């Protein structure tokens with residue numbers, strides 16, 4: 001008897017693990033590795049947020065909350081969505097989850113029947129296709145071009161559609177691309193989704209980390225019609241450097257919100273109570289901490305953009321958001337795993353191979369690391385590219 005379910009056997013293990021393990025081994029041997037692998041901000045969680053969670057613990061807020069999360073937090077999230085995103089939701093339409101990754105999974109589970117197709121633009125966040133497979137759905141990967149800023153066009157979207165298409169996953173600002181969709185681009189995509197009744201999962205976790213005076217638009221805010229088709233995903237990990245707290249949320253049409261609450265009530269009961277109190281403090285406290293973090297990322301981004309533009313044989317699109325550069329290595333003639341392995345062994349620089357994002361001609365550099373590491377790391381990267 002096959003003990004492992006087929007849909008689980010179909011899920012690939014994390015491709016990034018090999019490089020990460022190798023980098024860790026070198027570090028342990030005392031070798032100075034410049035790591036651009038981080039997928040989380042390198043700053044500490046702001047003190048006022050920690051203090052709120054400590055206070056909640058001291059006050060005995062240590063029991064279950066409602067499955068859908070603390071009412072006060074859902075109220076604050078509804079206010080945030082109105083103020084920041086011009087989106088009207090009642091607290092009943094908000095579900096607090098154990099991280100935005102969990103939010104995405106709940107959304108996919110709530111929407112996908114076996115055989116349903118989910119359109120995922122590549123390069124994509126590594127977990128989307130695997131989540132779709134776990135839910136019994138079929139990921140349909142759609143290539144985007146560097147020329148178009150690694151963004152899905154309306155034409156790409158239309159071409160990928162079949163009668164089985166149930167959902168589109170959009171991630172703006174994007175990981176690993178740093179791309180940000182404009183209002184005009186979203187309008188075209190929304191028009192097609194509305195005409196065909198396609199649900200949109202809009203992952204907006206990097207909303208607060210955008211540069212160059214760009215504007216983040218939530219696709220759900222374009223019209224009531226598109227809001228009725230959209231599940232907005234957002235969370236606390238990236239804007240407040242709270243990755244270990246595991247708090248994210250969805251905002252959705254009522255029936256979908258109820259379906260996701262049902263899933264959650266039978267799987268996790270609710271997210272951690274005192275972490276939710278910390279999240280409430282994050283949303284209602286002084287937002288200066290968020291713009292300070294953004295400014296720090298922007299200094300690193302500008303430095304790296306300048307350096308990458310001077311290195312031959314590689315190219316980048318200027319990232320408008322998040323904290324990653326997706327570097328095109330096509331001209332180096334190596335696949336991404338091989339490239340990352342050689343870069344690590346020869347120059348002790350760790351990056352994430354693009355294969356993990358469905359883009360084998362790229363590698364991802366995170367700038368969630370200090371400027372000193374970035375400077376040394378890019379000196380070495382330049383050497384590597386020159387020697388090649």
Ligand SMILES: *Cc1c(COP(=O)(O)O)cnc(C)c1O
Nearest residue numbers: 099100101125175205235237248
């Ligand atoms: C980091 C990340 C998330 C969610 O992170 P959580 O820690 O689960 O809140 C979601 N989407 C993308 C694209 C991410 O990079």
